[in-house]
Amino acid sequence: MWVALLIFALVRNIIQVDANFSKSMYLTWGVQHASILGEDLLLVLDKTSGSAAQSKRSFLFGSIEMLIKLVPGNSAGTVTAYYLSSAGMQHDEIDFEFLGNSTGQPYTVHTNIYTQGKGNREQQFYLWFDPTADFHNYTIHWNPTEIVWYVDSVPIRVFRNYKKEGIPYPKEQGMRVYTTLWNADEWATRGGLVKTDWQKAPFKARFQHFRARACKWDGAKSINQCASNVTANWWTSRRYKQLSHSHMRQLIWFRNNYMIYDYCTDTKRFNGQMPPECFRPQF
Ligand SMILES: *[C@@H]1O[C@H](CO)[C@@H](O)[C@H](O)[C@H]1NC(C)=O
Numbered sequence: 274m275w276v277a278l279l280i281f282a283l284v285r286n287i288i289q290v291d292a293n294f295s296k297s298m299y300l301t302w303g304v305q306h307a308s309i310l311g312e313d314l315l316l317v318l319d320k321t322s323g324s325a326a327q328s329k330r331s332f333l334f335g336s337i338e339m340l341i342k343l344v345p346g347n348s349a350g351t352v353t354a355y356y357l358s359s360a361g362m363q364h365d366e367i368d369f370e371f372l373g374n375s376t377g378q379p380y381t382v383h384t385n386i387y388t389q390g391k392g393n394r395e396q397q398f399y400l401w402f403d404p405t406a407d408f409h410n411y412t413i414h415w416n417p418t419e420i421v422w423y424v425d426s427v428p429i430r431v432f433r434n435y436k437k438e439g440i441p442y443p444k445e446q447g448m449r450v451y452t453t454l455w456n457a458d459e460w461a462t463r464g465g466l467v468k469t470d471w472q473k474a475p476f477k478a479r480f481q482h483f484r485a486r487a488c489k490w491d492g493a494k495s496i497n498q499c500a501s502n503v504t505a506n507w508w509t510s511r512r513y514k515q516l517s518h519s520h521m522r523q524l525i526w527f528r529n530n531y532m533i534y535d536y537c538t539d540t541k542r543f544n545g546q547m548p549p550e551c552f553r554p555q556f
């Protein structure tokens with residue numbers, strides 16, 4: 274009985290942001306053509322501008338869930354992003370970016386993580402479905418031990434905490450949730466070869482069901498509180514250390530079949546000086 278009460282007391286501090294975009298997010302760019310209506314967020318890109326929205330709150334650790342339906346048809350040159358980021362020069366960031374393509378050609382899912390202002394940890398993937406035909410679930414799971422990128426509950430990437438080994442890990446700065454749609458035709462599609470076809474504008478990306486089961490960031494004093502709060506949450510429960518065996522199998526299946534770029538194998542780019550996490554187990 275007292276255990277149940279204790280768990281309740283801990284979990285109570287994990288806030289669950291409402292199923293209502295208008296309560297938890299607001300438009301910051303392109304407000305003249307983007308919109309937030311209850312459960313739905315619509316981002317629009319045309320020749321005048323792209324658009325963007327961000328969460329009102331910052332979080333430290335949690336599970337951030339978003340359903341997204343990407344720009345259909347000829348989306349070459351467009352980029353839709355969904356990411357977490359803190360502010361400032363030494364910022365932390367966890368990214369999902371979706372690079373559009375010509376009709377019938379595959380989107381690229383571009384992932385990256387910044388710690389203390391430094392990124393350069395890109396991994397890219399194709400998907401096993403058409404991400405423009407329907408909404409799919411893109412979830413970022415972030416706790417003191419590891420960060421996991423999920424697509425429809427399949428883990429596609431893990432970044433583990435090797436802070437003891439001197440590798441920076443995001444655990445001291447709260448992050449907001451951001452979504453944007455913009456024109457990046459100087460690099461996004463086939464390295465910039467395919468340009469945005471403005472005849473097809475306006476381009477539209479749709480978002481639904483934003484959920485943040487996350488610890489509310491309230492400045493530096495939240496660091497220890499959120500670390501213990503989050504440990505009491507279901508997805509990092511008593512037993513949580515690493516992905517389960519079945520998740521691990523899915524992750525390996527996915528990476529064997531859909532990974533198209535991994536910074537840890539790009540020896541040319543790093544001149545042989547590979548980032549230190551590349552020498553550790555990645556998951
Ligand atoms: C969303 O939340 C706002 C603020 O609480 C409320 O005014 C509005 O009616 C809600 N909309 C829907 C569709 O639930």
Ligand SMILES: *[C@@H]1O[C@H](CO)[C@@H](O)[C@H](O)[C@H]1NC(C)=O
Nearest residue numbers: 338410412423425426427482
């Ligand atoms: C989205 O995926 C996450 C991670 O697997 C899962 O916890 C959540 O229930 C999923 N949400 C929906 C609406 O399917």
Ligand SMILES: *[C@@H]1O[C@H](CO)[C@@H](O)[C@H](O)[C@H]1NC(C)=O
Nearest residue numbers: 372374378379381461462463
């Ligand atoms: C677009 O399609 C081409 C040809 O299939 C492919 O090489 C490329 O990786 C795809 N994605 C992007 C973002 O260019």
Ligand SMILES: *[C@@H]1O[C@H](CO)[C@@H](O)[C@H](O)[C@H]1NC(C)=O
Nearest residue numbers: 283286489495498499501502
């Ligand atoms: C959980 O975090 C909140 C602040 O976000 C704090 O007020 C509360 O004391 C924390 N609970 C625990 C058990 O650390």
